[in-house]
Amino acid sequence: MADRATKPLAAKPPPFLGRVRTWLRREAVPVPVPSAGRPRAEVETVVAPLDRATVAQWLWGIGYIMPGDEQYVLELVKPFGLNPAMSMLDLSAGLGGPARAIAQAFGTYVTGLERSPERAKRGMEMSVIANLAKRATVAQYNPETIELRPHGFDCILGRGATYNVVEKERLLRVIYQGLKPRGQLLLNEFTLDSAASDRPELAAWMARESYPPALWTIEQYSDCLNSLGFDIRVVEDVTAHYRTMIIAGWARLLKEVNLKGMVRSHLRTVVNEAELWALRYAALQSGALHVYRLHALAASPTR
DSSP states (O other), X not given: OHHHHHXXXXXXXXXHHHHHHHHXXXXXXXXXXXXXXXXXXXXXXXXXXXXXXHHHHHHHOTTOOSSOOHHHHHXXXXXXXXXXXXXXXXXXXXXXXXXXXXXXXXXXXXXXXXXXXXXXXXXXXXXXXXXXXXXXXXXXXXXXXXXXXXXXXXXXXXXXXXXXXXXXXXXXXXXXXXXXXXXXEEEEEEEEOGGGTTOHHHHHHHHHOSSOOOOOOHHHHHHHHHHHTEEEEEEEXXXXXXXXXXXXXXHHHHHHSOOTTOBXXXXXXXXXXXXXXXXXXXXXXXXXXXXXXXXXXXXXXXX
16 A cells, blocks of 8 residues: 555646547548549648647747746746846747847846757747847757856856756856856756656657757756855745646637637647647656756855
């Protein structure tokens, strides 16, 4: 009985996945079949592909590619005490939505870095359109090889910016060196519970990710940050809230997006995204995967 009490319950698929699959099976609009004697071009509707970034914005908001809308982001960075005289680095810029929200709310100059070249290009175009080309830049980078100007930033934010980085210690060292004395670091990060590392839900999620996760435990993050000279102020497990945001995002999509009228090729893109988030949700629900918030200061007044 003791073993059953401590073993995580089998993760159930979230309800949004079943609902989207139902639309795919029953409600998708098929591509018309050419009638006899009529050219195919006259009867087929040419539809541009639906990309993942568009689906992400249906889920999380314009300019956002992960759980956490503008209100969430502004609340998250509140400990930074941002103002127009400060500079901030966002290591998980995505399409630049968070960077633009922060720049508009606080007048802070935000440098956004994004791993995907396509998302970085699109994010910078969105900043230009919003007249924030200088205050909320978005550029592509490789987190495995990044170098930062010493003491260049007052604050650095990373949301899911390190879990799939192999050389995590190197990246965190570069971050430390890029902060001004008493500069602040805030991470919202996927972490591993080593006691549940053999859960099949975790393996299924890891196999589906575009960049293979190289997970650390929260203890490894804490030990590394301490060894680099950070003064850790907050270590908080926010897994439950993260799961709530996933469900809320999919509830929003199912309510606001007309899946019934969507062509099958587009609907498959939505289903693929739903399946990926279902795997993430199952890994989180299994107890093997957690999301932690870490807030730390660069402790040394001089380097």
